[in-house]
Amino acid sequence: MITLTDTQTIDIPVQSGDEDRYHLKLGPQHPATHGVLRVDLDLDGETILTCDPKVGYLHRGFEKLAEHRTYAQNIVLTDRLDYIAAMSNNVGYCEAVERLLAIEVPERAKMLRVMVCEMSRISSHLLWLATHALDIGAMTVFLYCFREREVLLELFAELCGARLTTTYTRLGGVRQDVTRSIMKKLDKFVEDFPACIEEYETLIDTNRIWLKRTIGVGQVSAEKALDLCLTGASLRGSGVDYDIRKHMPYSGYEKFEFDVPTGETGDTYARYRCRMEELRQSNFILRQCIEMMPPGPILGKDAPDLIMPIKPANKLEVDVPAKNALITLIEDRDVFMEGDIYVATEVPKGELGFYFISDGMGRPYRMHIRSPSFIHIGALSTMGQGVMIADLIAIIGTLDVVLGECDR
C-alpha cells in the first residue's frame, strides 16, 4: 500500500476503498502529452484504473473571436487551430464559407488547394510518426521525419511566406500562385519521399520491440470506434472505410486517383500502418497535382475582397468605395444569406467540420469547430482504461491529437 504524505492528500479526497490507488496527474507539463493535455490517472501499480483527460489549457476562444471578425479575417484564426497542418484548416474553413456564401473557385485554385492539403497531410503525418516513435522510445525516427518535414515547411515558406501560420487560402481561391522553382523542389521531394518512408519502416516496421509495443494496444472495434466518433486514420485503422475526400469529395478530390487505406485490427499498429500508407497515397496525389496542374486564374470571378464589411447593406454603401467587388456581390446575388451550414473536410487528424450560423452580416453569427483532436481526446478515457502508463502514452500518440485544435 502506498501511504500518502500530508501534502499529497490535500487535493485528493481519499474515499473508502480508495487507499490502494495512486493518483497521478500526467501533464499538462509532460514531454509526451503533445502539448498541454492533462490526464488524471488512478493507478494500481502501473496499471491504469481510470483515465480522465482534462482539456482547456490552450483555450484561446477562437469561436468567440470569430464572431467579431469578417469571414476573410477568420482565415487567420484557422492557422492556429491545428498548427501542424495549417493549410488543411485554411482549406476546410474556406470550403465551408464558400458553400455558405456560394462563391465559385476556379480549377487551378482547387488543384492548388489539394496540393497544399496533401503537403500538409504529409508534414502532419511525419510529425505524428516522429512523436509517436519518440513516445515509444525510437529516437532516431524523430529526426529522420523532421528532415523531410523541413523540406515541406521550406516549400510553404516559399509559397506563402510563412512556415506554419500559412494563411494561404482566400475566399474564392488562394493567395499566391506557385512558381516553377517551388514545383521543381516539390517534384524532387515527391521523387525522393518513398525511399524515406522505406527508411522509417526499416527502423520500426518489423522491429520486435515496436511490434510488442503497438500490436493489441489501444484496440477499438469498428462499432466502438464509431460510437466514440473517431474519424480519420484512427477510425480507418478499425476497418471502417470512411474518408471524406472519397465519399463527399470537395475541392476537386474526385479527379484524383488514390486509395483509402483501412486496417482490420483497430490497434495502434493498424493505425500506424494506415498512416504510413496514407503518406504514400498523399505522395501519389502530389505527383498527380504536379502533372495535371491546369492553367488559369487562382482567384474566382466573384471572390470577395479581403476587406469585407461586417455591417451589410445600407451602411456599407456609404463607407466603402463603389468599385469594391463585394458591393456587387451583395447587391446582385444576396450572398449574406441567413441560415446555417456544416461542412466537413478531411484533415490529417480526421474530420474537421465548420458549422456556421449566418444572420446576414459580414461575419459569422456563430462559428462552431468540430475538431477531430477534441473528439479523439474524448475517446481516451475509454481506450486508456486497464492499460499501463507506457501504453497510455502510445495511445495518446496514436490518436494524433494537437492541443491547439482541441482547445481552440
Added chain:
Amino acid sequence: MQILTIILQIAILLVIVLLHVAYATYFERKIIGHMQVRMGPMLVGYHGLLQPIADGIKSFFKEDVIPAQADKPLFLFAPVICLVTMLTSLAVIPFAKGWVLADINIGLLFIFAMSSLASYGVILAGWASNSKYTFLGGLRSMAQVISYEIPLGLSLVGVMMLSGSLNLTTIVTSQGNSFSSMYLFPQIIGFFVFFIAMLAETNRVPFDLPEAETELVSGYITEYSGMRYALFFMAEYIGMMVMASIGTICFLGGWNGPFEIPFFPPFWFILKVYGFIFFFIWIRATLPRYRYDQLMELGWKLLIPLALLNILLTGLFKILVH
C-alpha cells in the same frame, strides 16, 4: 608509504576515469547526432570538444534545488551512493597485467555486489524526492535491477567454470593470448544473455524504463538538478564503463590484442571498452523502448532459461573434454 602510493594510484585512476566519463558523454552525443543526420555539440571548442568541460562547470555552479517536501538527508545522499559504489567497483578491474588497484580473488562477485548496491541509490532517490514520477521510476528500477541481476550473474557462471576463478586477472590470463581462445566463442549464448542483461543493468535503451523520458518525465532523477544530477549522470556512465570492462574481461580477452603496444599495455582493453560503449550508443540510436511487463517477461522467461542452458552446456562440455 604504501598507503600514500595507493592513494596516489586511486587519485590517478579517478581523474582518468572521470575524464573518460566526460568524453564518453561527448562521444555519445556526437555518435547519436551523426546517426540522426545532425551534428551534436559544435559550439564549445573545435567541433564542441570542450563541451563536456563546459557541462561540468555549468552543473557545478547551478543551483541545487531541493524540493520542499523531500526527505532531505536521503535526497542529498542518494546520488553519492550511486557514484561511490560505481567508483568502488573500478578498484578490481585489471586494465592491463598488474594494472589493478586491488587484485582480490572474488573480483567478479565484488562488482556484482557493488552494482546491486548502486540500485539503492536509485531507489532512495526515487523515494526521497517525494514526487510521483520519481517514485514510479524508483520502483521500476528496483524491479528491473533485481530481475536482471540473476541472468547477468548466471551468464557469467559459464566463464567462471571455464576459467575456474572469480579473479578478473585470472579470467583474462586463462583466455590465452590468441583471438580464437576468447571466451566469446565457447560462451556465445552466455555473451548474448550478458549483453542484454548488461543493457538492462545500466538502464540503457531499450531498457531505460526507470528514466523513460516520455513516460516518467525523467524517472528517478526528475527532481534533481545541478551537481547532484551530474553525479547520477557520472554514475550511469561509470556503470556503463564497468559493465563494458567486465564484458571485455570475461568474453573478449581483456588487454590481450593482436600485438603488444609498448609503454601503454591497456591500449587494447580501452579499445574494446570503447567498442562496447559504441555498441551501447548504436543501440540507443536504433531501438524503441520495452514496456515494463515485457521487460520482466524477457528477463524471466527468456534470459534466465538461456543462461541456465548455457551453464548446462558448459558443464557438459567440460565433462566431455576432461
Added chain:
Amino acid sequence: MKVQYKPKRNLLETIFQVEILQGMALTLRKLFSPAITRQYPQEKPPMYPGFRGQHALVRDSVSKESKCVACMRCATVCPSRCIQIGYDEDETHKRVVNRYTIEVLRCVFCGYCVEVCPVGAITMTELFEYATYDRQTVFFDKEALLDNWDSFILKTGKDATYVNPLMRPRGVLESSLPSAKRLTVPDDWTIEGQYVGTKVKPSTMNLPSTTHAEAENG
C-alpha cells in the same frame, strides 16, 4: 484498400535479430552521411521573397517619404487590429499621414495589410531577427517603419525597387491590380507565364484572357 502487413518473421530471423540488425545497419550508414543541420546563427535559413517578416514602410525613392495615402485599408483589414493611422487633410483635401503605428506584439503576420495596400506603401521584409527585451522597440511608429525599410535594403543588398509577392500577388491578372502595383516581376509570377502541369495538353489550355479582368473592372 486493406493495409498490408509485412510477413511475420520466422524462427531464424528471430534468433539472429535480423530486423534489428537491419535497423542498426541503417543508423550506421547514416553515421557516415553528411549532416543536414543548419548552424543557425552563423548560417542563415534561406529566405524567399514574400516572407512575412518585419514590417516596413517603403521609402519612396523620389520624395524620400512614405508612399502611404491614409486610405485606411490596412487598418480595416487587420485581423488583430494592430495598425493605427492618423492623418490630417491639407487644403486640397489630400490626406497627410501624421501617425502610422504597428504594434508588432499583437500582429499575427498574416500579410493582409500588404496585400490590400493600393499603392504598395507597406511591406513585410525578410528580416526576422529583432527580438528585444522591451516593448518600446517593437512598437513601430512611422519613422521606425521607414528605418526598417532602410535597414532591410542595407542588410540584404536589395535595390529600392524590391517587390515581393505580398505586394503583387503571383498569378493574378495585371489588369486586376491598382496601377501603383503593376510592377515588373519574374515571368512565372504573371498569369501568362504560370506553371502548368507537365501532362496538361497545350491544346486544352484556354488562357484566361478576359474573365478575371472583366469581373474586376466592369
